């Protein structure tokens with residue numbers, strides 16, 4: 533099993549994938565991912581090709597981000613999605629049980645906006661991730677009118 537290591541290390545945000553070489557030895561894979569902190573990294577095979585893809589969210593130092601990286605086997609390719617960047621957590625979940633992993637984002641999308649705390653579900657339509665027409669409000673920061681963001 534390999535290791536993904538992310539966070540704030542010696543003044544720098546990192547996100548590094550280490551390959552398990554066996555015998556308790558790991559080597560850096562050389563894969564390039566944006567460094568981030570205050571977020572999450574979750575593996576899931578959204579396109580059911582047998583290779584785990586990567587969902588990242590957090591802050592890269594100045595910007596909030598949420599990104600999906602498609603596993604091509606020997607490399608990863610960022611999908612051209614426009615997911616809102618958030619501080620908080622994200623996860624793969626097949627909420628509609630259609631065999632395709634969907635995305636749940638929950639966290640703060642704008643620290644200066646009192647309505648910035650969001651929970652959104654994105655449905656996986658084949659290779660397209662489409663935001664559902666509703667948001668789920670959680671926590672104390674929910675405000676009416678938040679729906680549809």
Ligand SMILES: [Ca+2]
Nearest residue numbers: 577579581583
């Ligand atoms: Ca995959």
Ligand SMILES: [Ca+2]
Nearest residue numbers: 626628630632
């Ligand atoms: Ca699904």
